[in-house]
Amino acid sequence: MENATLTPVQWDQGLRNASTECRLQADFQYSLFTVIYSTVFVLGLLENGAALYLLACRVQKNAPRSYLYLVNLAVVDALFAGVLPFKIHYHFHHNHWVFGDVACRITGCMYFLNIYLSIAFFTCVCVDRYVAVLHPFAYIRIKRGHYAVVASVLWVTALSIAGPLVLGGPLHAQLNSTTVCFENFGPTSWTGRMVPYNVCALIFGFTLPFAVILISYPLIARRIAHIPHSARRRKALGTIYLILFICATCFLPYHLTHLLHFLMRAKVIENCRFAAFIYKMRRVTLALVSFNCCLNPILYYFTAAGGRWPFWIRRRTVHVYTISKDQAARRGSALRDVADTRPTANGARLVRPPRKLVGL
Numbered sequence: 001m002e003n004a005t006l007t008p009v010q011w012d013q014g015l016r017n018a019s020t021e022c023r024l025q026a027d028f029q030y031s032l033f034t035v036i037y038s039t040v041f042v043l044g045l046l047e048n049g050a051a052l053y054l055l056a057c058r059v060q061k062n063a064p065r066s067y068l069y070l071v072n073l074a075v076v077d078a079l080f081a082g083v084l085p086f087k088i089h090y091h092f093h094h095n096h097w098v099f100g101d102v103a104c105r106i107t108g109c110m111y112f113l114n115i116y117l118s119i120a121f122f123t124c125v126c127v128d129r130y131v132a133v134l135h136p137f138a139y140i141r142i143k144r145g146h147y148a149v150v151a152s153v154l155w156v157t158a159l160s161i162a163g164p165l166v167l168g169g170p171l172h173a174q175l176n177s178t179t180v181c182f183e184n185f186g187p188t189s190w191t192g193r194m195v196p197y198n199v200c201a202l203i204f205g206f207t208l209p210f211a212v213i214l215i216s217y218p219l220i221a222r223r224i225a226h227i228p229h230s231a232r233r234r235k236a237l238g239t240i241y242l243i244l245f246i247c248a249t250c251f252l253p254y255h256l257t258h259l260l261h262f263l264m265r266a267k268v269i270e271n272c273r274f275a276a277f278i279y280k281m282r283r284v285t286l287a288l289v290s291f292n293c294c295l296n297p298i299l300y301y302f303t304a305a306g307g308r309w310p311f312w313i314r315r316r317t318v319h320v321y322t323i324s325k326d327q328a329a330r331r332g333s334a335l336r337d338v339a340d341t342r343p344t345a346n347g348a349r350l351v352r353p354p355r356k357l358v359g360l
Contacts (some may be wrong), residue, residue: 022272024279029287033091036287037084044081044293048074051297066128068147070300072155073121077293080114083107084290090181097181108182109162116205118292119251120154122243123209125299129239130216133223165197198262206255210247217244239302246295254289257282 051074055067086107090097097104128147132139217240224240227233260278263269269278 022275024276026280026283028280029283030091030094032283032287034088037088037091037290040290040293041081041084041088044077044084047294047297048078048081051300052078055300065142065144065147066125068144068151069121069124069128072151073118073296074300076114076117076121077296080110080290080293083110087111094178095180095183096178098179104181105166109166111182112201113158113162114293115251115254115289116201117154117158118296119206119209119247120158121151122247123212124150124154125239126213126216126220126243129220129236133220161197161200198258202255202259202262206251210251213243213247235302239299242295242299242302246292246299250289250292250295254285257285 052071055071055074083106086099086103089099099107131142221237221240224233224236227236257278260269261282264275264278269275
């Protein structure tokens with residue numbers, strides 16, 4: 001979970017059997033992080049703030065139970081967007097932290113909580129869709145409270161893991177004339193404190209959930225392909241493809257470079273040129289993984305009824321002309337409770353639906 005080391009380090013050059021100074025440096029990172037984090041902060045805060053409001057309006061008895069996962073996903077993204085100004089300031093000033101150690105711990109942990117809780121809730125949505133599509137009779141027996149329990153367990157687990165990291169001591173360090181945050185761990189701190197977190201993050205935070213997603217979604221897509229209603233099919237497949245796209249573009253590249261970085265710190269990779277390449281690519285993927293905060297609200301769009309966002313409540317008038325007054329009378333009892341019917345000049349009836357929430 002460590003970003004990477006900036007200081008010159010000694011790497012054994014193997015065949016040459018000599019020690020040379022291997023400087024890991026990427027000057028482009030300062031502008032890269034500043035621009036991307038600023039973009040994610042603005043878009044993420046607006047999108048997820050709106051999504052939280054809309055999803056909160058939707059969480060009623062008639063809403064799909066899996067909406068609870070989307071609400072929690074929006075909360076995670078909104079919290080992540082809220083701490084980005086600290087990271088923007090940090091990278092804009094060439095990785096110099098001025099907000100103190102406590103803020104460093106909270107900001108760093110929130111960054112990784114966003115990654116792994118997002119993956120966890122994606123997996124929950126995946127499992128929910130799998131059961132609903134392939135085992136519908138078992139699905140209808142699942143109660144709404146079960147979703148709340150699963151979401152609570154994920155939050156408690158994540159906070160229990162992050163708690164010792166936040167309370168376990170300083171996570172900032174002095175480097176020349178600057179103070180770095182959540183990076184540049186020395187050998188003792190890396191081996192005794194960060195290795196367990198990195199192993200758990202790679203295996204349980206990404207590999208296993210990603211395997212569940214890769215196995216489940218092709219089975220779901222195959223079953224959904226036989227749905228006769230084209231609009232429902234497009235909406236369901238759009239949800240699947242979007243989650244796979246976010247995982248493939250944001251989370252997979254980050255964890256590939258994270259694995260290489262871990263092997264580099266474990267001295268499995270000792271080639272200086274390759275280590276420098278890993279460091280640069282890791283800075284890129286650390287920035288790109290934050291874009292999941294902006295892409296997740298698109299998932300709420302696909303899961304909305306009819307694929308529409310209810311940014312406002314509006315009145316829609318639909319003109320329905322009956323053939324005769326007799327037919328209007330027969331249908332009147334069905335329409336009376338849900339619509340305003342008014343006679344027109346030609347004896348037909350104008351049906352005006354009541355105000356309704358369009359979208360979710």
